[in-house]
Amino acid sequence: xxxxxxxxxxxxxxxxxxxxxxxxxxxxxxxxxxxxxxxxxxxxxxxxxxxxxxxxxxxxxxxxxxxxxxxxxxxxxxxxxxxxxxxxxxxxxxxxxxxxxxxxxxxxxxxxxxxxxxxxxxxxxxxxxxxxxxxxxxxxxxxxxxxxxxxxxxxxxxxxxxxxxxxxxxxxxxxxxxxxxxxxxxxxxxxxxxxxxxxxxxxxxxxxxxxxxxxxxxx
Numbered sequence: 001x002x003x004x005x006x007x008x009x010x011x012x013x014x015x016x017x018x019x020x021x022x023x024x025x026x027x028x029x030x031x032x033x034x035x036x037x038x039x040x041x042x043x044x045x046x047x048x049x050x051x052x053x054x055x056x057x058x059x060x061x062x063x064x065x066x067x068x069x070x071x072x073x074x075x076x077x078x079x080x081x082x083x084x085x086x087x088x089x090x091x092x093x094x095x096x097x098x099x100x101x102x103x104x105x106x107x108x109x110x111x112x113x114x115x116x117x118x119x120x121x122x123x124x125x126x127x128x129x130x131x132x133x134x135x136x137x138x139x140x141x142x143x144x145x146x147x148x149x150x151x152x153x154x155x156x157x158x159x160x161x162x163x164x165x166x167x168x169x170x171x172x173x174x175x176x177x178x179x180x181x182x183x184x185x186x187x188x189x190x191x192x193x194x195x196x197x198x199x200x201x202x203x204x205x206x207x208x209x210x211x212x213x214x215x216x217x218x219x
Contacts, residue, residue: 023052055149059147075131088203111215112213124156126157
């Protein structure tokens, strides 16, 4: 059986921490904040690790060449000179069937797809504009491992996106692919991995603000 191309990254404790929403500083050290426990007698005087977003890692899955992977991106936030592969250099993905479910829920609730994505995937404005959807498949022969599970509450300035896990049939599983994104503070390694793992010939993009995804067209 072929090994996952990113198998070694699963042993990286920082990546597993980032998958669960833990925050790190520029030196790679965990960031702490005062313990919010209202019972001062039980509060940790050293503080607690700061976290924002991430997911509850319920299981590990693999994706193959025939699997369509999708994510929301922010073209306007990408640096000048960025290439299509840069849109793929992120560990955060969802599977095609989850995207279809997300679209169906947006239509049922009569809200814009971007708003439903923010609600169901916990995507504050500070995280992403979420105005473009990319879809791509792994290259033939490539197997990629992922952590999968429901998202965690994420916050931004004046915004708090809460995922209620008491209703498991309502949340959407998210995927975290170790080996993509900012690895050790640099995007270079993740960019090389994205170019090596994904078949750019299968890359498609969709305007998440298009009429078919807006509430005015969902009535």
